[in-house]
Amino acid sequence: MKKTLLLVFIHGFKGSDHTFNNFPQDLRALLSNALPKIEILSVQYPQFETRGDLNQCVAKFKEWLQDKVIDLEVANGTPSPTVDPSVHVVLCGHSMGGIVAAETLLSVAKDEPLPSQSWANDTTNTTTADGARPVTLPLEDPIERASSAPPVESSRLFFPYIRAVLAFDTPYLGISPGVLAHGAEEHINQASAAYKAFDTASQFFGWGSPGGSSARPIPNASAKALPAADGSTTAWGTWGKYAMYGGAIAAVAGAAGAAYLNYNQIQEGLLWAGSHLEFVGCLARGAELQKRVESVVALTKTHGIGFANFYGALDEKISSKTQYAGAVLGQDRTFCVVPKAARKQDPAAGNTSRSKGAWVKCVNSVASDELKAHTSMFAPQWNRDYHAMLPRARDQIAAWVDNEWYESSMPAEGQAAGLGATEV
Template sequence: MRKVLLLVFIHGFKGGDTTFGTFPDHITALVQHALPKLDIRFLVYPAFETRGALEECVSRFRDWLLEKVIDIEVQNHTPSPTVDPSVRTVLIGHSMGGIVAADTLLALTTDLPVDTFASPDSKLPELNSFMFPYVQGVLAFDTPYLGISPGVVAHGAEEHYNTATSALTQLSGLTGAIWGTKAAADAEGSKDKKPIAALPAPPPSNAPVPMWQKWGKVAAIAGAGAAVVAAGGAAYLKREEITSGWSWATSHLEFVGCLMKGQELQKRVAGVVRLNKELHVGFGNLYTRLGKKAVSKGDGKTMVGSVIGNQRTFCNLPKKDSKEFWHEAINDEAGDETWAHMSMFYPKDNPGFYAMSEDAKKLIVQWATNEWSESSTGDIKLLDEREL
C-alpha cells in the first residue's frame, strides 16, 4: 500500500489563506523528491478566527484534521487505520499556529489540555502511542513557544522614540518659521515695553502680513477645540460600536493570552520534547533572526542594542533545555523582527527563503524515514513521470 505523508499548514494570529504563499507547494515538491516511496500531499487549514479560548481553536482544528485523514484512509481502503494507518501527518504552524499544532499533538497523546497539568506538582500524564490521526512531527515557523522576545518591543519603542524626537525637532523648527520664535518676540518686546493695559498698535498699512499668518494660530486653536468636541460626540453616538470593538479586542487577546503564562509555556515545550524522546515524534522551530540590514542600521550602538545585543529575534530562545529543537532562519532583508516574522514565506522579502526551505525539508525527511515509510509500496516510476 502506498503510504501518505500529509503536510498540514496552520496560520497564526490574524493570518489567512495567503500566509504561506507558495511555500506549501515548494516544500511538498522538495520532500516528495527526497521520499519517492511516499505520496506527499499538503492541506492548508482554512482561515479561522484567531479569537476566543485557544482550547476551542485546537478542538475545531482536531475535528477538521480527523475528517480529512479519515477521507484519505477510506480512499486507500486501509484495513485498520487506527492501528496501522496509511496516513501520517506533519503539522506545520506559523506563529500561533505552531501552538495550535503542539496542543493538538498533546491532546491526541494525552487527551488533556496543556493547562490541566500546568502545576509543577502534577503527575505527568500517560502517553497514548496509538494516536489517530497519527502525527509524525510538529514543524513550527517562528512560533513563540517561550514567549515573544523583549527586543521586539524594546527595539520598536526606541525606533519610534527616535523618529518622534526627530519629528518634534523638525516641527519645532517649522513652527518657529511660521509663528516666529518666542525668543525673538521677547527680544523685540524688551526694547519698547508698553503698559500692560495698552493694546498693541496695528501694523503699518505698508507692511504686508500674510492672511494665513494672522489667522493661522486662531484657526489651529479653534480646530483643536472642535476636534475634541467632535471626538467626544462621536464616542457617545458610537458607544455601541466601541463596546463591540472592545469585545472584539478582548476576544483576540484571550487567544494570545497563553503567551503571558510562563509556566504553561514551559509545560507545553516540555510535553512536546517528552513526546520526541519517548514516541519519536519530530519537533522543530525555525525562528527568524535579523541579518545584515538590521546590523547596518547601527544596532549595538543604540541603547537597546547595547543591553540586549544584536541577535535580534521575534521569539524568546531557550537557554539550554530543548535548545536543539530551535533552528535559526536568517533574514538579511528585514529591518525589524515583526516584518521578518510576517514575510518569512516570501522569497522577495526573505533572501533566506530557500535555505529555510531546505532546513525544513531535512527535518521532515528525518522524521519520516522509519519502518512505516519503508513499508510503503507503489508505482514509484509513475510518480516520477508525474513530477516531470
C-alpha cells in the first residue's frame, strides 16, 4: 500500500496564501529525495479570517483536515485508516498558525479511542451478557494521564494521524517584551535625531530653537534665507509665521472634519480591531500558553508526536546596537519568548529544551527588527538563513517519520517509488 506524508501549512495572524512563498514546494522537493519510498504532498490551508474565537477557527481547520485526509486514504485504498493509516500528517504553522496546529493536535488527541493493545483486558469497554459488540468509549484526556502512563502505540489511532507539529516563529510562550522595548528605544533615537534635524533647519530658515517659548525670527536672518525668485534674499519674517500657523490650523481642521465625516468607518474599524484582537487574545493569557505547550510536550512523551519551533532571531550586529532595552532584557532579540534552557544551549546542538519541546534558532542577518524578521522568514531575499532553514526542516521531519510505516510503503501500480510527489 502506498504511504503518504502530508505537509499542511497554516498561515498566522493577517497572513495569506503567499505567506510561505515557495517554502512548501522547496521543502517537499527535499523530502522527496530524502524519503523516496513514500509520496510527499504539500498543501496550504486556504486563507482564513484571523478574527473571532480561536476555537472556532480550530474546529473549521480540523474539519477541513479530516476531509483532506479521508480523500487521500480512499485514493490509497487503505483498509483501516484508524488502525493502520496510510497518511501521516505534519502540521506546519507560522506564528499564530502554529497555535492553530497545536490546538488541532490536542483536539484530535482528546477524540482518541482506546488503545487496541489494552482492549481485550479492559472489561469496561465490553457489554455484560447480551453478546453485543463492544463499543468504543472515549479515553480520559490523554494530557492528564501523560505523567503516569508509559509510552504506548495508540497514537496510530488518531484520525487524522498527526505525526508532528513543526512551527515557525510561533509565540507559544508569548511575544517577547523586547519587541516593544527595542522598538520604543529605536523610536526614541529616531525622535531625537528628528529633533536635531528640525533644530538645524529652523536655524537655517532664520527661526529660533523649536524648544523655545515661541518661534521668532533671528536677527539678521536674511543672510541665511533662501533666495527669492528675483535672485534677492528675503527673510521669512511675518509671512513665514502666518504660513506656519495657517498650515497647522488647516491640518487640524482637516483632521477634525475627516473624523466627523468618517465616524461610521471609525466605528467599523473598532469592531474590526476588536474581533481580530479576540483571535490573538490567547497570547496575553500566560497560564493558557504554558498549559498548551506542556500538553503538546506530554504527547511527545506518551505518543511519540514530534514538536519543534523554529524561532527567528536577529543578527548579533543588530542586537549589539541596543543600549537601554538590551541591558535589561539581554541582547538576544527574538519575536517569541524563548525558554531559558534553549537560550543557553549551543545553536549547533539544535537548541533543544526538552521541557518545552525543541526550539531551533534561525538567525536573520538582514532584518533590522524582530517584526521584519518574523514576517520575512520565508523570503530568501530578506532572510539569508532561508536556504539553511530548509535542510534543517527536512532533517527534523525525516527524523519524525515512523521507520516501520515508511519501510512498508509500496508504490502504486505502474508508479516508481519516489515519484508522484506533487503539490495538492
